[in-house]
Amino acid sequence: MSEAEVQDQPTMIAVQTVAVTDDEADVRLDRWFKRHFPQVGHSLLERLLRTGQIRVAGKRAKSNQRLEAGQAVRVPPLADPPPSALSVKPAVTFDAADAKALRDAVLYKDADVLVLNKPAGLAVQGGTNMEKHLDAMLDLLTFEASERPRLVHRLDKDTSGVLLLARNAVAAAKLAASFRSRAARKCYWALVVGVPKYPQGRIDAPLAKMAGRMGDKVAVDEEDGRHAVTYYRIVDRALKKAAWLELEPRTGRTHQLRAHCALLGTPIQGDGKYGGQEAYLTGQGVSKKLHLHARAIEVPHPRKGTISITAPLPEHMLASFAFFGFGPGAAGDPFVAFEEEPS
Numbered sequence: 001m002s003e004a005e006v007q008d009q010p011t012m013i014a015v016q017t018v019a020v021t022d023d024e025a026d027v028r029l030d031r032w033f034k035r036h037f038p039q040v041g042h043s044l045l046e047r048l049l050r051t052g053q054i055r056v057a058g059k060r061a062k063s064n065q066r067l068e069a070g071q072a073v074r075v076p077p078l079a080d081p082p083p084s085a086l087s088v089k090p091a092v093t094f095d096a097a098d099a100k101a102l103r104d105a106v107l108y109k110d111a112d113v114l115v116l117n118k119p120a121g122l123a124v125q126g127g128t129n130m131e132k133h134l135d136a137m138l139d140l141l142t143f144e145a146s147e148r149p150r151l152v153h154r155l156d157k158d159t160s161g162v163l164l165l166a167r168n169a170v171a172a173a174k175l176a177a178s179f180r181s182r183a184a185r186k187c188y189w190a191l192v193v194g195v196p197k198y199p200q201g202r203i204d205a206p207l208a209k210m211a212g213r214m215g216d217k218v219a220v221d222e223e224d225g226r227h228a229v230t231y232y233r234i235v236d237r238a239l240k241k242a243a244w245l246e247l248e249p250r251t252g253r254t255h256q257l258r259a260h261c262a263l264l265g266t267p268i269q270g271d272g273k274y275g276g277q278e279a280y281l282t283g284q285g286v287s288k289k290l291h292l293h294a295r296a297i298e299v300p301h302p303r304k305g306t307i308s309i310t311a312p313l314p315e316h317m318l319a320s321f322a323f324f325g326f327g328p329g330a331a332g333d334p335f336v337a338f339e340e341e342p343s
Contacts, residue, residue, distance in 0.1 A: 016075040020067045026154070026252075029056065029073075030063040031125075037078060048076060064209060069176055094132075099140045106141070108309050112171035112302045113164065114141060114149050117311040120160040120289060124151060134163075141165070152176050153184075156255065158270075160314045161188070161294025164307075171302040179252065184299040187334035188247040188257055189235075189313070191291035191320055192266035193281055195243040200233035203260040207253045217273060218255050220263060228253045230260045235331050238324040242269070242281055246295075246331055257292060268292050269320070285323030287316035296334040310334065 024032060033040055040048075042063075048054045049063060053076040056065060067073070101119075108115035118124070123133040138148040149165035152175040166172035178184045206225025207218040219225075229250040237243040243266065247257050258274045261267055267275025269291040280288055296310040313321065313328060321328065 014077055018073045018075060020069055020071045020073065024067060024069070026066050026068075027125075028063070029054075029061055029065045029067060032067055032073070037075065040078060069173075069180070094137055094140060098137065102137055102140050107162070107311060108307065109143065112167050113175070113307060114167060115297075115307070115309045116163045116165065118155055118160055118163040118294075120158050120314050120316070123157040124154045124163070138165070153179050153252070155294055156258075156290075156292075158290040159292045159294060160311070160317075162186075162297045162309055162311045163294070164297065164299065166302070174302040175299065178299050182250065184297065185335055186249060186294060187296040188249070189293045189295045189317070189331070190245045190247060190257065190261060191269045191317065191324075192243050192245055192261055192264075193241075193269055193275065193279055194266040195237050195240050196232065196234060196245070196264050196266050201231070203230045203232065203263065204228075205260060205263055207256060207259055209254070216254055218253065218259050220259070226253055227251060228256050228260070230257060232260075232264075236324075236326045238326075242324055244321070244324075244326050246334065248335075283323060286320045289316045291317050291320060293317055295331075298335055 018036065020027075020032070030042070030045060033045055045054075045063060049061060052060050053074075054061060055074040056067065057071045058074075102116075105116045105119065106114060107117050118134070125135045126133045135151060138151075141149050145167050147168065149167050150169075150172040152164055152166050152172055155161065155163055164175060166175050175184075205220045205228060206222060207228045208221035208225040210217045210219050231248045231250065233246050235244045235246050245261070245266075247261075249256050255274070258268055258271050262271070262274040262279075267279040269279060269281055269286065270289045271279045271292070293313055294311065295313075296308070298306060298308045301307050318328075
C-alpha cells in the first residue's frame with residue numbers, strides 16, 4: 001500500500017461524550033449531528049440510534065428528539081473521513097444590502113443583548129438546500145464585539161417579529177435559562193379567519209409531532225403530546241369574517257400558536273399547513289402570507305433589570321389591518337391583558 005493510500009484510510013475516533021450548549025437547546029438530534037459530525041449520513045445515524053450506540057442523557061434517543069442544554073450525547077467511534085474525501089462547500093457570502101437590511105432590523109443593542117425585528121420569510125436556522133438563514137448571517141451583527149451573537153430562541157421562518165440574540169456566552173446561558181424557566185413572556189399578534197366563540201380564553205391542548213410526509217407539523221395528542229398552553233383575547237373583529245388576536249404562549253412548543261388557533265376553528269390567515277383552504281381570506285387588501293407576528297417580549301436582562309421590547313408590524317400585516325380597519329394602537333400594553341388568568 002502506497003503512502004498516499006495509507007493517508008486516505010479513515011481513522012476511528014474513540015467514544016465521545018459531548019455536552020449540548022445553551023445555544024443548541026431545542027435543536028433536533030439529527031440536526032445537531034449534522035453540525036458536529038457532518039460525515040454521518042442519515043441512514044448511519046438511524047442505525048446507530050436503533051442499536052443504542054448513540055444515547056442522550058444515558059437513554060436511547062430518536063433522530064427528531066429535541067435536545068436540552070447541558071445534556072450529554074454519547075457518540076460511538078466514528079470513521080473520520082480522510083482529507084481527500086472531504087468536499088468543502090464554498091462559503092456563503094452576503095452583500096452590502098444583506099448587511100444593511102439585517103442591521104436595520106435591530107430594535108435594541110447593548111453589551112449583552114441584541115433584539116431584532118425578524119422579517120417574515122427569513123429562516124432562523126438552516127435546513128436542506130437552505131443557504132440564506134439568520135444563523136449563517138450572524139457575523140454581520142458583531143458590531144464592536146469580538147464574537148458573533150448567539151441564538152437563544154427561535155421563530156418560524158414565516159413568523160415575523162421580536163427575536164433575542166446573546167452577545168456573549170454568559171448572556172446566552174442566562175437568557176436560555178429565562179426561556180426554560182418561563183421567566184420570559186412573549187406576546188404575538190395574529191389575524192385569524194373567523195372569530196373565536198369567546199372574547200378571551202385559555203387553550204390547553206398537548207401537541208405531538210406527526211410522523212411521515214407532514215414534516216414538522218404537530219397535532220393535538222392527549223396521550224403522547226407535550227403540555228402546551230396559550231392564552232388569547234380578541235382585540236378587534238370584522239363581523240364574523242376575521243379577528244385580530246393577541247396571544248401569549250405559556251409554553252414553547254413547535255407551531256404551538258398555529259395549531260392552537262386552528263383548534264379554535266380560526267386558523268391564522270395564510271397558514272395553509274394548519275388551516276388548509278379555510279386559512280385564506282379573500283380580498284384585494286389581504287395578503288396570502290402568514291399573519292403571525294411576535295409583537296413583544298419581556299425578559300430579565302442578563303445583568304440586571306428587565307428588557308421589554310415591541311416590534312412594529314410587517315408591511316403585509318399593516319396592509320391587512322388597514323383593510324379591516326384595525327388600529328394597532330387599540331391593543332394597549334401587551335402583557336396587562338393576561339395578568340389575571342381568564343376563565
